[in-house]
Amino acid sequence: MKRRSRILVLAAAGLVALSGCSAGSDSGADGRIDGEITVLTQRTDLVDTVFEQYKQEFAKLHPEVKVTFQGITDYEGEVKIRMSSQDYGDVLLIPESITPEQLPSYFEPLGDAAELEKKYRFVPEQTFEGKAYGIAITGNAFGFVYNKKLWQQAGVTAPPTTPAQFLDALRAIGEKTDATPLYTNYRNGWPLAQWEDLRASVAGQPDVITRLADSDAPWTPGDPQEIVDTLLFDAVAGKLTEEDPTTTDWETSKKAIGEGKIATMVLGSWALTQVRELSATPEDLGYLPFPAQVGGRFHSAIAGDYKNAVSVHSKNKDAARAWVDWFADKSGYATAQGGFTPLLGGPEPDSLTDFEDLGVTYFELDRSKDALVKKIDKTAEIGLYQPTYRQTLIDAARGANGKSKEDVFGELNQRWAEAKSQVTS
Template sequence: MKRRTLGVGLLALAVAATAACGDDAAEQPNGNAITGEITVLTQRTDLVDNVFVEYKKKFEAKYPGTSVKFEAITDYEGEVRIRMNTDDYGDVLLIPNSVTANQLPTFFEPLGTVDELGAKYRFVNEQAYQGKVYGLAITGNAQGFVYNKKVWAAAGVTTPPKTPQEFLTALTAIKDRTDAIPLYTNYKDGWPLTQWEGVRGGVSGDAEAVNKLGADTAPWAEGKEHNLIDSLLYNAVNQKLTEDDPTTTNWENSKKLIGTGKVATMMLGSWSIVQMQAAATDKADIGYLPFPNQAGGKFHSAIGGDYKNAINIHSKNKATARAWIDWFANESNYATDQGGIAPVKSAEFPATLADFKTAGVELVELAPAPAGKEALVGNIDKAAEIGLWDPKYRQRIVDAARGAKKETLQQIFDDLNKRWADAQAKAS
């Protein structure tokens, strides 16, 4: 939740001993036994007092003498980013999206090589640097729109829109024929707007889409992915197909709104499906749509890892921290229970994506960055001060679309292209 600048004062530190991959104590970092207490940071405030309690029991039963303490953080990105200016950011944590690839060795313990871990796990390239992996995905997601099938059907729309205009036409039909809000932005909480960034690669069906950003001088030019993504968001808001006042949206309440048919559609990773189903009048009402664009006559969806579990390089108990990460990936069943794509390659595909199968959606796993360019796109984004994974970037687009800012979409695109091109020229 699947979002790039860190606060000042982050000091480079030497990377500690390289971690191995096994579960046995002798194979753990620094050769320490699996025992003692660890603190695990999580963004799942909704699960920490129930589901995670069961995880704690199972892990501690497998490893007698261990104790797991959780810290659930609502503003995960903001708070953890600040804490990383110190050594105190838990033993196991989810790598914040603001950490660039070249910063990984400064803050996290390496878990193994890309080749070693890639034989068993998906998404290992996503938090890797110079051939070393620094985090294992807690789950994997496809990218698209979670929607209330009942509402869409009531509006007369029963097949996935193939173009942005078809999508807007469908939202208009929902507005005209139902009482539901066609598209809910979740503007106030901010982070849900970063979910729009996750569809890149799926819009074009190009596994190299993100890598190509590093050489692109105008990502917001007409016909390109960011132009298509941001134009759809702008037009939906500008055509009054979203909530009346985006400054009053509420994330937790939005689950009930879509579950009960008061909202029709939200841009969210597939991790959200289970949560929306849990809040639905009938879980069968909740489905999943691909981004309304086709390449080669087919829909595509980018798949990738969600947050990655990692070990704080300053942890005093790296052995137990590593054991937790391995157990979480292999035995917790978190990914499947949350409707996600399991990080373990041998696991079955989730039933929550049945709609994608029906629509013939092809899944695209984004290619890793070329050696030596792992941090290029992140560094360009940081230097350009755009923040592709920062809510403010798309809040600006929403504000312009609703008239709260006096700028046109083209003016925004021109500004973004100029800043990107200037930063790209310096970084190349």
């Protein structure tokens, strides 16, 4: 499961859905809420266990509301298709492909963003014209899930502070252990989007989105976007990743990293709890910052994962909103999953002791130009939070498509510049 995460994971569910537009729900004059709601989730692994417990707790406050869950394996792909109709549940996670100006067409506003920001983190991530449309299910930091024991066996005892040191560490792992140094999860695709969130660690400040919006060539040497993607390219070109990326498997990788078969994976901090739960030696698994420092310190943005939202087509909006509020305020999901709670002033995740020990500086991103960046990205058909362009980059690095790194970056810069000119003219 992921995010954005974006990620972010899951078991099969068909397009035939329990209707999110069930009949008859209203708040009565006494404030009682009733009706039936369908809640879509990417956490297929939790639908029959943890989410059933949540439903029982929610029922203590709202006994007249019937909740049905739908776990969806290919959440982004399937929900995008369903949203072409009016049948996409009552409560759902806002897909990454939705742009800010599309929010009112699909989702019910939850209130003024400025008011919700007095209670919740990450509100600006899903707002439009001053209205908020989603509340984060959890929040993440960004870096690498890694097997500490393997890194130590390779003689790497201090976190790399530059991409060159990181590549040296991967080489040592490849030479001194039997593990895959860095696993891309190429075939499943969505994990490659996790690389995008690392750009803030390179910049070390909240203006990464603004820099993207203002740039005509984000893949220029030395820019955060280029540094992150070059590290991926160089790792693949150096044969420090899986032998055949077309055969990778996300569910298998979660176990393999705990078994010592994989040393490192780029994933949001949400993943650390999951891989530890599957490992016989969870103490071997930790979280490593991106190999870049600013002012002698590591940095990581923190951002909301998927956002719970209410379908604009729901006939049970009061019940759906009650679930969204309860999930954010009462469920404890974020803490249980090792994430940052969406509630302001909530505790930092216990799972991120590695970041704490290293003195990693956290910050939220300046999102004042987020809508512009998403519009440029969509017009350019790049997909910063989609897998395709990084799959192309990996194919270039392994010699599968006849392109060089410079070819790929040149094409990306050209498409970005043309789209930016079109969007801002």
